[in-house]
Amino acid sequence: MRTYPLTLAAALAATVLLTGCSDDKSGGDDVKNADRPSDSACALGDMGVEVGAAAAPAAGDTGTVTVTLTNKGAQCTLKGFPGVDLLADDKTTSVVPDEGAKPQSLTLGKGVTTSFTITYVRGEAGSAESLDVHKASFTLPGDTKTAHELTWSYGAVDWRDDQKPSVSGFETSGD
Numbered sequence: 001m002r003t004y005p006l007t008l009a010a011a012l013a014a015t016v017l018l019t020g021c022s023d024d025k026s027g028g029d030d031v032k033n034a035d036r037p038s039d040s041a042c043a044l045g046d047m048g049v050e051v052g053a054a055a056a057p058a059a060g061d062t063g064t065v066t067v068t069l070t071n072k073g074a075q076c077t078l079k080g081f082p083g084v085d086l087l088a089d090d091k092t093t094s095v096v097p098d099e100g101a102k103p104q105s106l107t108l109g110k111g112v113t114t115s116f117t118i119t120y121v122r123g124e125a126g127s128a129e130s131l132d133v134h135k136a137s138f139t140l141p142g143d144t145k146t147a148h149e150l151t152w153s154y155g156a157v158d159w160r161d162d163q164k165p166s167v168s169g170f171e172t173s174g175d
Contacts, residue, residue, distance in 0.1 A: 041142020042108060046073030055154040056122035063122055063154055067138065068115040071108040078106045080141035082116050084167045086157060087135040093159070098166045103141075106170050114172055120165035123158035130156040 048070035056063030067082070080103040084095040095118060097103075106114060116138075123130025133156065137147040157165055 040074075040076055042069075042071065042076035042078050042140050043073065043143050044140050044146040044148055046071060046076070047140075048072055049148055051150055053154060056120065059122050059124040059156075059158075061122050063120055065118040065120075065136070065150075065154065066115050067118070067150075068113060070113045071110055073110065075107065075109045078108065078114065078141060078170050079103065081169055082141070082167060083139040083144060084118055085137050085147075086131060086133045086152070086165065087137065088132050089134065091131065093131060095165045095167045098168050101169050104169055106172065114170045116170050117168045118165055119168070120154070121158040121163040122154070123156040123163075125156045127156070129158060129160050131159045132156050 050068040050070075051065065052068070053065045054063055055065075081097045081101070085092050086095060098119070108114060118136065125132060133152040133154075136150045136152050138150075139145075139147050
């Protein structure tokens with residue numbers, strides 16, 4: 001009779017031990033691989049955004065709008081170019097990458113900063129060859145469903161074929 005309680009105790013101990021085991025490896029692997037380099041795309045929601053401009057003062061002048069991004073999340077990767085759209089009252093147009101620019105892969109750790117620049121020629125307000133831009137929006141490669149909108153206060157944009165705006169690739173900041 002004494003063997004029954006010991007057998008029961010051993011069975012309960014085995015059950016408790018086996019209950020702690022699981023095929024779900026996410027908890028253990030997440031902790032073990034927390035410092036592993038990530039190949040996941042950067043998410044816009046994890047980025048701090050700052051905008052600086054050297055606005056074109058008059059029609060025919062060239063201006064730039066620089067967007068600086070600071071990664072506030074886990075390490076991530078930017079592969080390619082930012083997607084930039086200019087929005088007017090009745091028209092949305094995509095900005096193409098700088099001529100000759102090649103897409104690059106850039107890994108951002110937490111706190112690391114990168115930037116890209118939109119270059120444009122100021123157009124004449126009300127001209128058929130200009131786009132009266134009120135907003136710009138951009139997305140990150142790999143996170144194209146999340147857009148960040150910027151108020152565009154830099155005047156009309158020349159939209160002739162030889163004057164269309166362009167966007168640079170991502171550039172590293174600092175050293």
